[in-house]
Amino acid sequence: DAGITQSPRHKVTETGTPVTLRCHQTENHRYMYWYRQDPGHGLRLIHYSYGVKDTDKGEVSDGYSVSRSKTEDFLLTLESATSSQTSVYFCAISTLGGSGKKIGLNEQFFGPGTRLTVL
Amino acid sequence: GENVEQHPSTLSVQEGDSAVIKCTYSDSASNYFPWYKQELGKGPQLIIDIRSNVGEKKDQRIAVTLNKTAKHFSLHITETQPEDSAVYFCAANSPGAGSYQLTFGKGTKLSVIP
Numbered sequence: 001d002a003g004i005t006q007s008p009r010h011k012v013t014e015t016g017t018p019v020t021l022r023c024h025q026t027e028n029h030r031y032m033y034w035y036r037q038d039p040g041h042g043l044r045l046i047h048y049s050y051g052v053k054d055t056d057k058g059e060v061s062d063g064y065s066v067s068r069s070k071t072e073d074f075l076l077t078l079e080s081a082t083s084s085q086t087s088v089y090f091c092a093i094s095t096l097g098g099s100g101k102k103i104g105l106n107e108q109f110f111g112p113g114t115r116l117t118v119l
Numbered sequence: 120g121e122n123v124e125q126h127p128s129t130l131s132v133q134e135g136d137s138a139v140i141k142c143t144y145s146d147s148a149s150n151y152f153p154w155y156k157q158e159l160g161k162g163p164q165l166i167i168d169i170r171s172n173v174g175e176k177k178d179q180r181i182a183v184t185l186n187k188t189a190k191h192f193s194l195h196i197t198e199t200q201p202e203d204s205a206v207y208f209c210a211a212n213s214p215g216a217g218s219y220q221l222t223f224g225k226g227t228k229l230s231v232i233p
Binding site for chain 1: 125
């Protein structure tokens with residue numbers, strides 16, 4: 001699992017409340033990603049980070065913000081949760097920038113996921 | 120940007136038979152093509168990948184082939200077993216401004232019937 005943990009693993013919240021999901025990695029990878037997974041849509045990129053305080057938007061970033069104040073932690077925040085944000089959220093790291101044969105290879109490894117339900 | 124199409128969306132095979140999942144991509148500059156297996160309730164797991172300078176790669180019962188001219192790549196699983204039942208995703212990595220991103224297909228649900 002490449003040393004990736006996500007918390008919480010399950011959360012039920014109400015429309016309009018703020019929610020923060022945490023991704024933690026132990027292997028000092030530079031690149032981290034947040035995806036959401038919905039039936040019929042596969043995996044869609046929300047935001048990604050290429051270093052501390054360096055983030056960029058993905059395909060479905062509206063309604064989400066991220067922060068990365070430490071290499072090991074990447075936070076995803078829903079400022080005001082909506083029912084359309086009910087989904088399973090996955091964090092991933094990439095081996096980009098790694099050593100040896102991994103240099104330049106965007107191998108991504110995923111965390112166990114967080115199931116979020118917005119009522 | 121890159122667009123990845125994956126077929127079929129569902130696939131049922133008898134145990135011991137082979138399974139083939141196909142993906143096409145749109146960006147001829149894409150240079151890395153991983154495949155993921157996702158079991159129920161778990162995160163996607165990288166099972167095999169191929170770079171654009173290689174035509175085929177094998178790892179025990181699974182293999183991936185790449186046809187750069189036609190812009191398609193395939194996952195082949197031989198001698199399928201019930202534990203191969205899962206959702207499989209293909210992906211493509213384009214260089215350039217979006218080189219940090221993978222674009223995923225929508226997935227194939229494989230069922231291996233004992």
